[in-house]
Amino acid sequence: MTKILxxxxxxxxxDAIKTPIIVIGEVIMxxxxxxxxxxxxxxxQAGKATPHVLWTYGLALFAMGCFSLFxxxxxxxxxxxxxxxxxxNLRRDLFTNIQSFSFENIDKFSASSLVTRMTTDITNVQMAFMMIIRxxxxxxxxxxxxxxxxxMMGGSLSFIFLFTIPVLGGGLFYISKKVMPLFKAVFNKYDKLNASVQENINGIRVVKSFVREDYENKKFFNAAEDVRGxxxxxxxxxxINAPLMQFCLYLVVVFTLSFGSYRVISTGALGLNVGQLSSILTYSFQILISLMMLSMIFVMITIxxxxAERIVAVLSEKSxxxxxxxPLMEVKNGDIEFKNVSFKYSSKADRNALDHVNLSIKSGETVGIIGxxxxxxxxxxxxxxxxxxxTEGEVLVGDHNVKEYDLVTLRDQVSVVLQK
Incomplete structure (x- = not known):
C-alpha cells in the first residue's frame, strides 16, 4: 500500500527527504x-556570572534560539x-484512473464513494503524511x-521517564483496538451521506413533483446522524489519550521536583545542583510533549x-x-446490429437485464425504443x-464487433447523452 501511495x-x-534532515537540526538546538x-x-549561584560571561551566554542562547526557529x-x-x-498528485492519479473506468468499475465503488475518496480520504492521508515526515x-x-x-545531567533520576513508556504504550494499544473498527465503519457511512446528497441534486425535480421532501430530509438526517454517532x-x-498524557506528565514533574530537591539539599548540591535540576525539568517537559505529539500522530494515522486503503483500492483497480x-481506428458506417445479446450487471445476478436481443439499425435510420x-x-x-x-452475444457497429475498436475512436463516433 505504501509503495503505491x-x-x-x-x-x-x-522536499519530503529534506524535511526530516532539517528537523534533526531543530531538535539538536x-x-x-x-x-x-x-x-x-x-x-x-556560584557568584561567577560576570558581565562578560552573561553577554557570552546570552548571545549564545540567542543564536541557538534563532537557529532553532530557522x-x-x-x-x-x-x-x-x-x-x-x-x-x-495523488488526487490527479486517482482522477486519471477513474477516467479509465468502465461503468462496471464505477458501479463497484459507487459515484458517491469515489467522491469521498478524492476529497475526505485524500485530505486525511495528506495530514498524516505531513505529520510522518516532520x-x-x-x-x-x-x-x-x-x-x-x-x-548526563541527573543520572538515575532520569529513569522515571522509562515508566511512562509502558503506560502510554498500553493505553495507545487499547485506544487503537477500540477505535479502528469505528473509523472503518464511518467511511462507509460517509459514502451513504454523499449518495443522499447526490441523489437529491440529480433528482430534485422528481422529489418536488412527488412531494418527497420530508422523506428525503429524513433520509439525509438519518445518514448524518449515523456519521455523528x-x-x-x-x-x-x-x-482517554489526553488524561493519560496529563497523568504521566504530572507524575514525572512531581517525582522530579520531589526527589531532585531532596538530592540537591541532602548532598549540598554536590550530587545534583540547581542548574541540573532545572535542566532535567525542562527535558522532562520536552520528552512528555514529544510523547503527546506521538499520540496525536497515532490518532491521525489511525484515521x-x-x-489510504480506500484510495489504494481505486488506484489498483483496472478497467x-x-x-x-x-484495435480498429476507424468506424466505416453507422450500421448497428445486436446478435442474440444478453446482459446482466453482475455475474452474481439471478436475471439478465437484457435477454437474447436481436436488433438491426441501418445507417441513417431513426429508431425510438419505448418502455x-x-x-x-x-x-x-x-x-x-x-x-x-x-454477457452473451455480440454488438456490431459498422460491421465490426465493438470489442475490436479503439475505445476512444468508438466513443467519438457514438454520441450518447445519458440521463445521469
Whole structure:
C-alpha cells in the first residue's frame, strides 16, 4: 500500500527527504539550549556570572534560539510543500484512473464513494503524511536526545521517564483496538451521506413533483446522524489519550521536583545542583510533549489508514474494458446490429437485464425504443458505445464487433447523452 501511495510523490520527493534532515537540526538546538541554561544558573549561584560571561551566554542562547526557529520554519515550509504536492498528485492519479473506468468499475465503488475518496480520504492521508515526515521524526529524536541529556545531567533520576513508556504504550494499544473498527465503519457511512446528497441534486425535480421532501430530509438526517454517532463514540475513546498524557506528565514533574530537591539539599548540591535540576525539568517537559505529539500522530494515522486503503483500492483497480492488441481506428458506417445479446450487471445476478436481443439499425435510420422505467432502455444504448460489455452475444457497429475498436475512436463516433 505504501509503495503505491509514494508513487504519487514524484517531483516533491526532495522536499519530503529534506524535511526530516532539517528537523534533526531543530531538535539538536532545542536539546542544547537547556544544557547551556543549566551552566548559566550554576555560574549565577556560584557568584561567577560576570558581565562578560552573561553577554557570552546570552548571545549564545540567542543564536541557538534563532537557529532553532530557522530550522523549524524551514521544516514547516518543506513539509507543507511535500504534503500538499503529494495530495495534488495523488488526487490527479486517482482522477486519471477513474477516467479509465468502465461503468462496471464505477458501479463497484459507487459515484458517491469515489467522491469521498478524492476529497475526505485524500485530505486525511495528506495530514498524516505531513505529520510522518516532520512530527514523527521530531518526536522520537527529541525523546532520545532529551533522555540522553537528562541522564548526563541527573543520572538515575532520569529513569522515571522509562515508566511512562509502558503506560502510554498500553493505553495507545487499547485506544487503537477500540477505535479502528469505528473509523472503518464511518467511511462507509460517509459514502451513504454523499449518495443522499447526490441523489437529491440529480433528482430534485422528481422529489418536488412527488412531494418527497420530508422523506428525503429524513433520509439525509438519518445518514448524518449515523456519521455523528460513530465519530462521537470514536472521539470518546480517543479522549482517554489526553488524561493519560496529563497523568504521566504530572507524575514525572512531581517525582522530579520531589526527589531532585531532596538530592540537591541532602548532598549540598554536590550530587545534583540547581542548574541540573532545572535542566532535567525542562527535558522532562520536552520528552512528555514529544510523547503527546506521538499520540496525536497515532490518532491521525489511525484515521488515515482506512482512507489510504480506500484510495489504494481505486488506484489498483483496472478497467474491465480494454483495447484489443490491434484495435480498429476507424468506424466505416453507422450500421448497428445486436446478435442474440444478453446482459446482466453482475455475474452474481439471478436475471439478465437484457435477454437474447436481436436488433438491426441501418445507417441513417431513426429508431425510438419505448418502455417503462427499468425496462433496460439505457442498458441497451450503453452497449453500443461499449460502456458495458455484453454477457452473451455480440454488438456490431459498422460491421465490426465493438470489442475490436479503439475505445476512444468508438466513443467519438457514438454520441450518447445519458440521463445521469
Amino acid at each position: 509514494l508513487n504519487s510523490l514524484r517531483e516533491y520527493k526532495k 532545542e536539546c542544547i539550549i537547556p544544557f547551556f541554561i543549566a551552566r548559566l544558573v550554576n555560574l549565577l 530550522f523549524g520554519a524551514w521544516a514547516g515550509i518543506t513539509a507543507a510543500n511535500a504534503s500538499a504536492g503529494f495530495a495534488k 512530527i514523527a521524526v521530531r518526536a522520537p529524536l527529541m525523546i532520545v536526545f532529551s533522555f540522553m541529556m537528562a541522564y 460513530d465519530f462521537t463514540r470514536a472521539e470518546k475513546i480517543l479522549a 488515515s489508514t482506512e482512507s 474491465t474494458l480494454t483495447n484489443p492488441e490491434h 417503462g422505467t427499468g425496462s433496460s432502455k439505457t442498458s441497451l444504448v450503453n452497449l453500443i458505445s461499449r460502456l458495458y460489455d455484453v
